[in-house]
Amino acid sequence: MRVAVVGGGVVGLSTAVGLVDRDVEVAVYERGTPMGERSAGETRIFRLAHAYPELVDLAARARPAFEAWSGRAGAPLVDHVGTVVSGDDAGARAAAMAAAGADHEVVEPGSPVLRLPGAVVGPALVDPAGGVIRVDRVAAFLTGAVGDRVRRAHVHGIEETADGVRIRAGDTVDVVDAVVICAGAGTSALAATVGLYTPPLLEHHVRFSFPVRAGGPFQSWITSATYQHASTPGTWTVGAQVTRAAVAWEVGPEAAENASRAVVTAYVAENLPAIEPRVVGRLYCTHDPDLGDGFRFLRQGRILAVYGGNLFKFAPVLGTMLARAVVDGDTPEATGQLRPVP
Ligand SMILES: Cc1cc2nc3c(=O)[nH]c(=O)nc-3n(C[C@H](O)[C@H](O)[C@H](O)COP(=O)(O)OP(=O)(O)OC[C@H]3O[C@@H](n4cnc5c(N)ncnc54)[C@H](O)[C@@H]3O)c2cc1C
Numbered sequence: 001m002r003v004a005v006v007g008g009g010v011v012g013l014s015t016a017v018g019l020v021d022r023d024v025e026v027a028v029y030e031r032g033t034p035m036g037e038r039s040a041g042e043t044r045i046f047r048l049a050h051a052y053p054e055l056v057d058l059a060a061r062a063r064p065a066f067e068a069w070s071g072r073a074g075a076p077l078v079d080h081v082g083t084v085v086s087g088d089d090a091g092a093r094a095a096a097m098a099a100a101g102a103d104h105e106v107v108e109p110g111s112p113v114l115r116l117p118g119a120v121v122g123p124a125l126v127d128p129a130g131g132v133i134r135v136d137r138v139a140a141f142l143t144g145a146v147g148d149r150v151r152r153a154h155v156h157g158i159e160e161t162a163d164g165v166r167i168r169a170g171d172t173v174d175v176v177d178a179v180v181i182c183a184g185a186g187t188s189a190l191a192a193t194v195g196l197y198t199p200p201l202l203e204h205h206v207r208f209s210f211p212v213r214a215g216g217p218f219q220s221w222i223t224s225a226t227y228q229h230a231s232t233p234g235t236w237t238v239g240a241q242v243t244r245a246a247v248a249w250e251v252g253p254e255a256a257e258n259a260s261r262a263v264v265t266a267y268v269a270e271n272l273p274a275i276e277p278r279v280v281g282r283l284y285c286t287h288d289p290d291l292g293d294g295f296r297f298l299r300q301g302r303i304l305a306v307y308g309g310n311l312f313k314f315a316p317v318l319g320t321m322l323a324r325a326v327v328d329g330d331t332p333e334a335t336g337q338l339r340p341v342p
Pocket residue numbers: 006007008009010011012029030031032033034035036037038039040044045046153154155156182183184185186187190205206207227239283284285286308309310311312313314
């Protein structure tokens with residue numbers, strides 16, 4: 001069986017590793033640098049704390065899967081420092097963790113269990129299995145495991161024929177037995193060529209890194225309006241909710257970055273005494289503001305597409321699910337349904 005995976009981000013490379021593990025012949029088509037778009041950067045938050053039990057469960061399955069990868073990589077890919085959720089969403093996530101049987105604790109402000117660079121307001125949910133995904137190490141592991149199966153080419157068309165599925169990339173046409181579209185921001189346009197609808201809405205998002213003044217290691221932290229976690233040694237990364245108008249596609253990346261920088265820097269100055277409000281790094285990406293957590297799979301014949309939000313923490317599980325579905329010719333179970341956070 002020959003399979004084409006379109007997109008060399010964390011989802012595409014995880015799928016390719018899952019296929020290689022099943023002895024399937026695979027080629028990954030990547031228009032730029034593998035792990036260079038939404039999967040770029042040094043770290044991400046790992047957490048079991050989701051608003052739905054099935055997502056808690058999936059993240060719980062991802063934890064040993066990351067550990068298995070860590071064994072293969074020869075280095076830990078997740079630092080289990082814990083994740084804290086405070087603010088509006090903490091109650092719903094605590095309820096979902098309880099329903100999924102996941103270890104968790106709800107604590108009051110000032111609890112010695114909290115190791116954060118600022119104070120929480122109201123009760124906080126502590127997710128002890130959470131922490132920080134070492135994106136740099138994941139990238140090194142995945143690119144090493146996939147090796148020379150990556151083809152640097154922009155796929156501009158996919159077409160199913162009686163002989164197989166045609167992939168148009170650059171000036172060439174390849175014919176394969178199955179295709180998985182994991183193209184991140186490119187998924188919508190490509191999936192549309194085979195009649196699959198995925199949400200096309202994009203907005204700009206930029207997160208910023210700041211020097212740690214004192215303390216640490218801190219837990220990863222999600223508040224009502226921010227997410228924050230350790231980045232490179234001695235730095236703390238913060239992303240904040242900015243008004244939709246300020247980061248809308250039409251304003252352009254520069255204006256969106258300036259607006260985000262002002263909001264995030266003011267937040268750090270006012271709320272995080274352990275962090276110096278001086279930007280030393282930034283990471284830009286596009287995302288769909290309506291997706292939140294979770295993912296969805298779509299199939300058209302021998303073409304499978306996946307889209308979703310906050311996918312990094314699910315990557316090893318997603319890769320296994322997609323690889324199995326390609327080989328079996330079915331659509332993975334819809335455990336990771338995208339639904340609005342209550
Ligand atoms: C700032 C930021 C913070 C985040 N925080 C978290 C977090 O804390 N926890 C978490 O779990 N997730 C987080 N996420 C989300 C997570 O990083 C993404 O969901 C995940 O990396 C998406 O991976 P992907 O493989 O789907 O997409 P990408 O990494 O974007 O990969 C898609 C690839 O497809 C390629 N491509 C697109 N179109 C084509 C084409 N036509 N032909 C060939 N190649 C093509 C692109 O070049 C790209 O490399 C965050 C994301 C960002 C940017």
